[in-house]
Amino acid sequence: MTTHLDTVVVGGGAMGSAAAWALASRGRDVTLLEQFSPGHLNGASHGATRNFNPGYADPEYVAMLAEAVRLWGELEADGGGQLLARTGVVNHGTDPRLGDVRRALHAAGLRAEFLDAAEAAERWRGIRFDQQVLHMPDGGQLNPEAALPVMQRLAAGRGADVRHGVKVLDVAVQDSGVRLTVDDGGSTEVLAARQAVVTAGAWTAKLLGAQVALPRLTVTQEQPAHFAVADEGALWPGFNHIPGPGPEFADWYSPVYGMQTPGEGIKAGWHGVGPVVDPDRRSFLPEPAQMAALQRYARTWLPGVDADSLTPISCTYTTTVDENFILDRIGPLVIGAGFSGHGFKFTPVVGRILADLATGEGTAPDIFSVTRPRRR
DSSP: OEEEEEEEEEOOSHHHHHHHHHHHHTTOOEEEEESSOTTOSSSSSOSSOEEEOOOOOSHHHHHHHHHHHHHHHHHHHHHTSOOEEOOOEEEEESOTTHHHHHHHHHHTTOOOEEEOHHHHHHHOTTSOOOSOEEEETTOEEEOHHHHHHHHHHHHHHTTOEEEESEEEEEEEEETTEEEEEEEETTEEEEEEEEEEEEOOGGGHHHHHTTTSOOOOOEEEEEOOEEEEESOTTOOOOEEEEEOOSSGGGTTOOSOEEEEEETTTEEEEEESSOSOBOOTTSOOOOOOHHHHHHHHHHHHHHOTTEEEEEEEEOOEEEEEOTTSOOEEEEETTEEEEEOOTTOOGGGHHHHHHHHHHHHHTSOOOOGGGOSSSOOOO
């Protein structure tokens, strides 16, 4: 038996939940399918903190930042709880783009100010600074554990059918739309939809590889950690630290990001350098050399933590070659993928763009096209 539907959203992580919310808010008939149960730890949208880092100079991202500030506010108002804690974010190190970032944010009405290292250290003594610091007060931390249920609840309240524990086994494009074969708790079901919005995260290439010539997507298992707080009086903004050319940075794997997770400690991690994995065959265990290097980082640059007291975390990145997202429509498929470890802050904007693509009410910026050449 085949069930006929209008729009199916495949994947109920952050982006799929936002797309379902946006579509249902427009009165559209939408069904959201998520293969795991609520609150699962298998993808990229769990945990209690993500940095809302405004540190962008590219006009497409800066415009999305300004819209994201507004839409997160709408979600908080409609959902009845805080999703964005405005702790501010500080970017420091040898990043030559900080001046461009400051100018772009000011042009978009977002705040940014330079501080010298001594002033920054006085404000945030848990972090060691050795160069000029860009402070962005409009940044802070988002809470995925709170945000996803809010978006799904609001979507369901506006008519969306939200189904967990339903795994999409196959997606096939047909003349009439999309045929989806799903496993619903051990029984196979066939769904025929006019269109599908695919926001499957690390599973995107597995589902669409035979249907769409996607840009290369690399799935990695990222391994940040929560470090215990050693200085209880320290204030903690979100932070991003760019390494320099000197020998003291020789064992860095990448820039470092971090933030405070209330009740869990100070999160810190390398960006996008974890081992390549199959999302269905992950170990969830930290890579020892990278974790040891992260501890050395904490000893040197985070005097407010205990570098020997930590709890590893595991999540996935699905990364494009240039770290720009994929937001596009190919026939009856709308695709949201490749968020490359920096997409969560844009979640409600991505939902809006995917809804525009599904309804024909708008397009995505060209930098997110499936067919655009991508070069690092």
